Amino acid sequence: MAAEAKTRLFRRRLRSRIIASLAAFGVGLTSLFAIATFFLRGNIENQLVDSWLANEAANFVEFKRENPSPEAQYQFSRQILIWVRSPRTIANMPYEWQKLETGVYDFSEENEGERLNYKLAVHRANDIISFLRYDYTQETLSERNLLLSLLGAILVFSVLAVLLGIWSSSRVMQPVADLVTRLKSFAGGGQPEALAPYFADDEVGQLAAAFDDYSAKLTELVKRDREFNADVSHELRTPLAVIRGATELMQAQPDLNDKSALRLARIERAVAQCSDLIDALLTLSRSERGHGAADLRKIVEQLIDTHRLALRNKPVTLQLEDGPHVVIDAPESVVSVALNNLVGNAVKYTSEGAVRVRVLRDRVEIIDNGPGIDPEDARQLFERGFRGKSSLGSKGAGIGLAIVTRLCDLYGWEVSLAPNPEGGAIATLRLLR
Template structure:
């Protein structure tokens, strides 16, 4: 996700950059126009005055002459006679040039040199532009100070405007945050004006109302499903228990009743787990008790054995170390039932090894296996591996959600000897 600045910061920065850019552009344009116009005016004036002086000289004076002034030094000679002309000036053709020369105080100063040449006279006019350069530097200093002052002013105005503009948004965010913490929905539109923020508050009110209704319907549905399913399951369980006590039952019927009893227990455990997932409630055993994982594994293996049926599959349960976890036995049973049940269903021959110990339960099988690139995808809802048959792809997704709820970790990986390995690692466990 790409990083974005806060809206208030963006308003302040945008306003400051806009003010800085606008004043800087104005300052540059001012300096450019002043320099261009001043330079054009000085050049035009020098050339005009030099021509007038040459005309005056042609009409009134014949010998060479030099007329020193405070800012202007004017010298006119006969064409080609440059003995009295400074050496640095002699190479210039007609026109106006920027030069530096030594002033009367002995310091280097900037000048404009206007040169006029015709068949009779060569004229040179040097104009002192140090005053104009000083004025230009002063103008630049003033403009730089103005740009800085306007930038600071723009920044202050940006802070003030952002505070005014963002205050309703901040208030809306605070009210939504307070409502989220308290868990009590509150209508937000009444606290804001009928503007963009008010429209956002109205949209949030509408969304909150629909979300509250949806949550309420979901809670009622969960309660109804829990009640309506538990009642017939309880009836089936009690009836099955009574039938098992009958002396007239054959061994085959008695085994079928035990399968019904196991299915009822699995259904009850699944209902408990799904209700916890729907409510996002992490429930622990009562009175601080823990669940014996090894005992649950044995029960799950016994309940899932019908999936092996008459297949040539050896099932081994190895308890390397007793293991307990702080979670209801129904949740542990649902998570393990999916892992062990998949191993039983997809293994056509060979063995299934369930190992308990060292904070985890490992289920290894010699079934068709899985591809390494499918290992993580199989826990997504509706995704199934390419090596298995049809199905909804929901079992492993339920296991992953249970693990997220209790902080456990589940993984699948190809088995080096062939088949697959499923590992359920418990966090917050302790040896038995």
């Protein structure tokens, strides 16, 4: 697996692709030149030698007609032997030669333990037949030596092509490497330094200018986002504080009846939930993990009390099973928002029965006996805007579970929904690993 990963990384790197391209070009060009040289040299040499031998065989026939003499064997050099025969005495020649027509032929045979390569030129006339044998053994060895030399040249030029590719790629990629270095040097605070002035007006310079434009737009967006978050935090918290204060004053009235007290309690819990939701959303907007000491059991008890107030006459009971007290490093508001969405969904889709909440050492489970969930919908329910088949007829925009997913991604938690074998569904928020 590690070797495959390195291979994929090598293929992805631009410098590696430049080296591979130049090396392939050098090897391919050298190989084509060597092949062309080898075959052109062989073909041209064969054509010239064959033409010369055929002419010499024909000329010798004319020479013998002008200078009649007994049939004989003539040796002009170490490589050339000539035999002149009449059609009646051709039987004295080697059997494989006797039926050859006029032309040039290639032969290879063993001679005293050595391989002998030669060309045989035959010229037939009505009265005279000439055989001209040209020893081609040395030329064959030269051809082999040429082939080995060309293979060596391919190897040498391949190494040179790779070295040239490494050198040229470093020159070509140097501006890109400088651009990457400057991009990595950004500290992430304030307005980044402009890149374009450090590069020539070429493709890399245009890329640096595009980065500068994008950086300026991104910095402006970040600034506006921070200002918006600060405005939202201030503008929303102020009315919530007013509502909370007014609620506390009204709850302190001695003549408050039970119905009004219940309504004020619901308002108080709604204000607390809004404050928690604002904190959680601002945390997501800043992508900064907050710290704290969140008591899971305490938070679950508060959420159960809140949802009990909202149940009205719905025949659903909320139960908190016995379990350990677990404290995790996270703001109470963030944990409250995550659990509130899960408990709220369980209460919403349970028309009658019970919703049980179980606090364990590493997770919180919410178990209901509602209509359950489709296994095909289980994975998609945490996508923004997705609503499962069991949500038909219910109100909601399908963003509550998406917020839970984003909080889990930020804090390294895990959330899941699965059908309950006993009926209903089980939502699990794993907070510790």
